[in-house]
Amino acid sequence: MTTNAHNSAPPALVPEEDAIFLDFDGTLVDIAPRPDAVHVPEGLADLLMELHAMCGGALALVSGRAMAELTAFLPQFDGPLIGSHGAESRGLDLPGQGEDGVGDEADLAALHARFAAFAEAHDLLAEAKPHGAAIHFRARPEAEPIARAFAEEMLRLCPRLRLQPAKMAFELRPEGATKDAALRQVAKAAPFAGRRPVYLGDDTTDEPALIWAQAGGGLGVKVGEGGSAARWRLEGPGAVRAWLAAAIEPEREGYSWAG
Ligand SMILES: [Mg+2]
Missing domain, CATH: 3.30.1360 (Gyrase A; domain 2)
Known part of the structure; x- marks a missing residue:
């Protein structure tokens, strides 16, 4: 992993042109002492649904969490989901990757x-x-x-x-289940194909996906502290939500939406 020289906030999203891929823990919501104790801010699902509509459906959540947990945290969000690092998905043509990893x-x-x-x-x-x-x-x-x-x-x-x-x-x-492998697959098909890939993530598991987005001419945004290959950075989930909200309401400046 290389430490990037840039710590600037990313340029604005262009919903008509972007394919937006968002990690969940540490990116959209703050990390909690226990994984089952994360607080999902009121309005987050609405924000995601609105943005999902604005970018023609090209917005997906990409998490290492099991799909059942993602849907439990965000019951109102019915857009595409990639769970278990790509071994599970919803609303996408994504064959389960490495599903038989353990055995029976x-x-x-x-x-x-x-x-x-x-x-x-x-x-x-x-x-x-x-x-x-x-x-x-x-x-x-x-x-x-x-x-x-x-x-x-x-x-x-x-x-x-x-x-x-x-x-x-x-x-x-x-073995085969990684976020970037899932994204390479998903990005080939509508509604994601032909759009600028935008990836936001906070963890080591996100680094290959950040690099993938940048290699495709898109935006890689590291969330929080720590070394990263990402060109851009946002300081935490509150700043991420504000940055996403700014794409919906451009006049809402200054990252005031922190939910
Ligand atoms: Mg994360």
């Missing part, structure tokens, strides 16, 4: 049980995913080394999964 259902259940037992024993948080699992150490940052060692041990048991380090978490995800 029994293998997945066993993996989830091992993550749950480890979390219980070490006062951490396990997250069962439809095609993998994650261990979160946000509540106990000092546990990072044992969380990593555990994830690496599990990886040896499930060689078709990949270790995905994330913010205060280690995740095992299917």
Whole structure:
């Protein structure tokens, strides 16, 4: 990862010309102590729906979260979703990527049980995913080394999964399931094809997608602090929401909409 020299806010969106891809946690909503405790600001779904209509449907959420969680957080948003790093999707012609990463259902259940037992024993948080699992150490940052060692041990048991380090978490995800691979696929088809790709994300999992958007002549926007290959930066989810809202109501300047 390269550290970019630019920390400027991105230029305005052009909804008639842009294909907009948005990460969820840390990008549209603030990171919470537990992944199930994020606060979704009132008006966020309306904002996304309005922008989705303005760009002819070319707006999708792209998350490592399971689809069921995304729909639970944003029940009013019925636009395209990419969940589980591309292993699941809604409203898109996207074959599930790496869906068979773990093996059969029994293998997945066993993996989830091992993550749950480890979390219980070490006062951490396990997250069962439809095609993998994650261990979160946000509540106990000092546990990072044992969380990593555990994830690496599990990886040896499930060689078709990949270790995905994330913010205060280690995740095992299917080999083929990455956000940028999903986007390469999605961007070939209507309504996204031929538009300028715009990607916003806050985490290491977003870096390849940011690079992809920029390579396609689009905007890569890093959200929050940290090194990134992105050309542009917004300071946090509040600034992201204000920047999106400004595309709907250009007169609403100064990033006043923070929900
Ligand atoms: Mg994120």
